[in-house]
Amino acid sequence: AQKITQTQPGMFVQEKEAVTLDCTYDTSDPSYGLFWYKQPSSGEMIFLIYQGSYDQQNATEGRYSLNFQKARKSANLVISASQLGDSAMYFCAMREGLHNQGGKLIFGQGTELSVKP
Amino acid sequence: GAVVSQHPSRVICKSGTSVKIECRSLDFQATTMFWYRQFPKQSLMLMATSNEGSKATYEQGVEKDKFLINHASLTLSTLTVTSAHPEDSSFYICSALEGAWETQYFGPGTRLLVL
Numbered sequence: 001a002q003k004i005t006q007t008q009p010g011m012f013v014q015e016k017e018a019v020t021l022d023c024t025y026d027t028s029d030p031s032y033g034l035f036w037y038k039q040p041s042s043g044e045m046i047f048l049i050y051q052g053s054y055d056q057q058n059a060t061e062g063r064y065s066l067n068f069q070k071a072r073k074s075a076n077l078v079i080s081a082s083q084l085g086d087s088a089m090y091f092c093a094m095r096e097g098l099h100n101q102g103g104k105l106i107f108g109q110g111t112e113l114s115v116k117p
Numbered sequence: 118g119a120v121v122s123q124h125p126s127r128v129i130c131k132s133g134t135s136v137k138i139e140c141r142s143l144d145f146q147a148t149t150m151f152w153y154r155q156f157p158k159q160s161l162m163l164m165a166t167s168n169e170g171s172k173a174t175y176e177q178g179v180e181k182d183k184f185l186i187n188h189a190s191l192t193l194s195t196l197t198v199t200s201a202h203p204e205d206s207s208f209y210i211c212s213a214l215e216g217a218w219e220t221q222y223f224g225p226g227t228r229l230l231v232l
Contacts, residue, residue: 033219035220035221037223042225043155043208043210043225043226043228044210044223044224044225044226045161045210045212045223045226046223047119047220047221047222047223050220091160091161095219102149102166103149103151103214103219103221104151104163104166105151105163105221107160107161108160109159109160110159110160
């Protein structure tokens with residue numbers, strides 16, 4: 001069974017608008033971390049945002065915020081005021097265990113975001 | 118901070134030759150690094166976990182004799198693709214663990230083409 005599911009293979013958004021990229025996860029471990037990465041066409045993976053399972057508040061980093069709904073096991077990425085440079089592949093990832101667990105990540109299938117001018 | 122470099126960025130080689138890819142953490146020490154392979158339009162596939170001073174841990178289905186990993190220092194891990202064949206052509210990307218939250222920071226990747 002998929003542990004990380006991104007159901008949107010591709011998304012379009014108009015420049016300056018907000019967009020939500022979906023991510024659901026499945027784990028029985030009470031301690032886990034959730035990550036989002038951006039991969040532009042150049043190939044590098046850019047770390048965007050992190051949410052720990054015990055964090056009470058949703059993580060935010062500039063224009064990125066993570067809508068963490070623990071009961072629904074969802075960790076959607078919200079990008080506000082989209083820019084043309086946001087066009088890229090976005091990956092959601094989970095690490096089971098919070099610290100000193102080896103750090104292995106499980107990745108979703110990715111969502112390709114295209115920002116229209 | 119948390120910069121990871123990877124070299125070379127692109128390599129073309131003949132079938133049967135070996136190719137070495139280097140992954141360096143530039144501004145932090147990394148006892149653990151990871152090597153991934155990625156095909157076009159697909160997600161990352163973990164190949165192995167590289168631990169400084171010990172043997173790498175390979176994922177199921179990854180040939181350890183074909184993909185040699187050496188983590189000789191706290192800032193350098195190398196992946197050697199031995200006797201490369203066209204089916205080994207792919208995008209290889211490494212990452213290093215950093216910080217209290219053990220975030221993986223990635224290198225820019227290496228595109229390997231085996232002719």
